[in-house]
Amino acid sequence: MSGPVKLRAEHVRKVFDVEGKPLVAVEDVTMTVRENEFVTIVGTSGCGKSTFLNMVAGLIPITSGILEVDGRPVTGPGADRGMVFQKYTLFPWLKVLDNVKFSLKKKKGLSAQEKDKIAREYLRLVGLAGFEDAYPSQLSGGMQQRVAIARALAYKPSILLMDEPFGALDAQTRGLMQELLLKVWEEHKTTILFVTHDIDEAIFLADRVYVMTARPGRIKQEVAVPIPRPRDYHTMTTPEFIAIKRQVMDLIREESMKAMG
């Protein structure tokens, strides 16, 4: 990996105050994400991976450590970091096209026509051309998440943060969405940090996987995924994929056992 560093985290720590008692959610996360890299974080439920992602987004302040995006310390949310959540976050009162355009609101130097064109282009990219005038409530969960992805990509954030975006979808839709995301990413290269508890998903999408420990979260190990792209669902049954999966599973299993006591 040689591109410039987009995200740098060093000994990031988060302690929540729960009714006067300190609760360590993230113990120590040190990681980097380089330009146009697809990096995933995988860990058991409640390990603090979402908390970390929210800190990168600037939605939760860090307790200590260094957290920089494009060399600037994160102090709050900003348009340089896009976010796709697990819960559907489309604006229900806006039609699909207007939902995508909403993210371009604060983009300077774009005419209304250009914004319209960009929004339509990204909708086409996620396979939703023809749904511009639908309301979110008329779409399935998978379609809503595709709109959310189009919306997050359209305003070209410096880094795209994804918090289990396919977590609420059924297994079949999930698989298709993973392939779609890779296709879009390969067409419009961008930097993605993706959080999931699904090991297959983490490996299938990533250039590198960070495995996190059970709460309080630490980076347990970094695993490279040198599987060539483009990948499709057949990739998941290749020997190289299975070898990596075995490695990650062992790491996660140790943590799950610990978490269960």
Added chain:
Amino acid sequence: MLDQLLALREDIPRRYYITTSTVGLLVLFVGWCIITYGGLVSPIFLPTPTAIVEAAVKAIQDGSLWADTKASVYRIMVGWLISTLFALPIGLLMGNFKFFEALFEPPIDFIRYMPAVAFVPLSILWTGVGDTQKFVILFIGTFFQEVLMVADNVKHVPKEIINVSYTFGLSKWEVLTQVILPYAMPGIMDTLRITLGWAWTYLVVAELVAAKVGLGYSIMRAQRYLQTDKIILGILVIGILGLITDYSFKFASSVLFPWAKGGRST
């Protein structure tokens, strides 16, 4: 057939639904006809439908129905508008900022439990028996519930929607006006509809005690002369006015917020 009609928590065909509703109303009406025309109860307790239609015709002809309705509708609109004018901004502040919640909620919770009806003597003492006294009672009866419901409407906006808006570079003010407000709007509209319904209750209470004109007053006066038909007419008119406002609100909601039809997605 019966199995289909009594399916647990399942939809039934629309025409069955409408037929059932109509039959329900008809049974009520026919029952009323039987016990009144059949002479099973004295007209002093329950007059016949004909008597009520006659009372209505008379009240329309002598202009009293119009005068009473006008006076009551005016009071309710002003009283409810004053209440809403305060409830909207304060509710929005309370729902969005913990600071304002801490500031307003204790006194509101306290006053909310005081029955508005008990304020009638006090309100007469304060403002006499004119329209202002009606506004005061309407305000006391409506505002303290309405403000908490508006605050609740605002709180129902999911945190994720707010967070995702921040990632588009929106400021706090922009999130408030361009995201929270439009999201909460159908809920707020519902609150307005429900509180206007309550306002009718308090209006009648206020008018029963002290008024020279108004639907509540007409009921009160009719009671003095045992004019049961007029009492029932007054109640029916209030019911119909309530129904009309309710449906106007629902219609306005469906036009203004077509996206909220059939509940919103989470």
